[in-house]
Amino acid sequence: MGITPQEYKQLQNRLSGSRRTAAPVLAPSASASARSTVIILGIDPSLRGTGYGIIRVEKPAPRALAYGKIHCPEGWQRSRCLANISQTLRELLKQHNPGVCAIEGLFFAQNLQTALIMGEARGAALAAIAEAGIEIYEVAPRKVKQAIVGYGAAQKIAVAKMVQRMLRLVDLPEPDAADALALALSYSQGQGRYSLSQPKRV
């Protein structure tokens, strides 16, 4: 998977400190600085590979506490995958105690069957998270890309590279984890006092 020239330019602009992105992407705004220790879980549920990322909003930069993929092999029955998603998330919540969760909002599904299966994975994840008393917010995919890469139709690799840079990760995170980290990061930005598009609580 490559990167388009347009995305490359956007990315370069972001990274080179041009006028538009002179301020650090996660510069704490007035309201964000008041709660600078907030821990955010980003989650990108799917039946076979749910991405998750937990960040702590710190100065001078946010820090990744945990990220990865809840892998459920093709041979597993659907219900076993759903149980695994719930269980793994519950352990992560216990370990890192996030105060808020960001999940993808409106998204594209190819057909009803796909939507149903994606929905099941989301339901297994959201139930575990909501049972822990964590507030859940939906962020539209385009908003995530706009917030992270500055370009709503950015490719996955561009998102992953920017996430790596923002969180100062040694290695490029794998796509599912990167998307989840991007959700957490973009949620933390949406919390700023000048934010135009507040995430929707679900």
Added chain:
Amino acid sequence: MGITPQEYKQLQNRLSGSRRTAAPVLAPSASASARSTVIILGIDPSLRGTGYGIIRVEKPAPRALAYGKIHCPEGWQRSRCLANISQTLRELLKQHNPGVCAIEGLFFAQNLQTALIMGEARGAALAAIAEAGIEIYEVAPRKVKQAIVGYGAAQKIAVAKMVQRMLRLVDLPEPDAADALALALSYSQGQGRYSLSQPKRV
């Protein structure tokens, strides 16, 4: 909601002990009698009103242990409903300890958004049930109606009336609970050695 003349005739035939239904609907077959104490959970998940029904396969007739609807008011956030579905089911499982669960298989959703929301409710339910180590089987809606009313396109009221009769309930169960009880009953029939359509494990 009424009952069509065709359904009424089917129902009458079923109830009057005509040739086709001379045997009790749940007559234990060789394999069923070997596990006559099996407890079956039927579940019909939806965000605002998940129907559930738990039956024990006994002689001379199956018995309803618990049934009802997990009600989530319109004002509740989606995530709160999902948490409520998981929690309520977990309590029911602890109380009645079913060995197996029957859920609707292929079903109709009007659009992607509906499928997603239905999927979320299913995921919240299935994760809780699978985490308890309970085997889950899908039964197609038409198979349920065929098994209970003897007619694949039967209306809800016909299903509820037959369920009431089979389980010797004093009152007509409400539609969501009746559908769940019907799932459990049809699963118990599908276990017979001469069954043509085994439910699909998920």
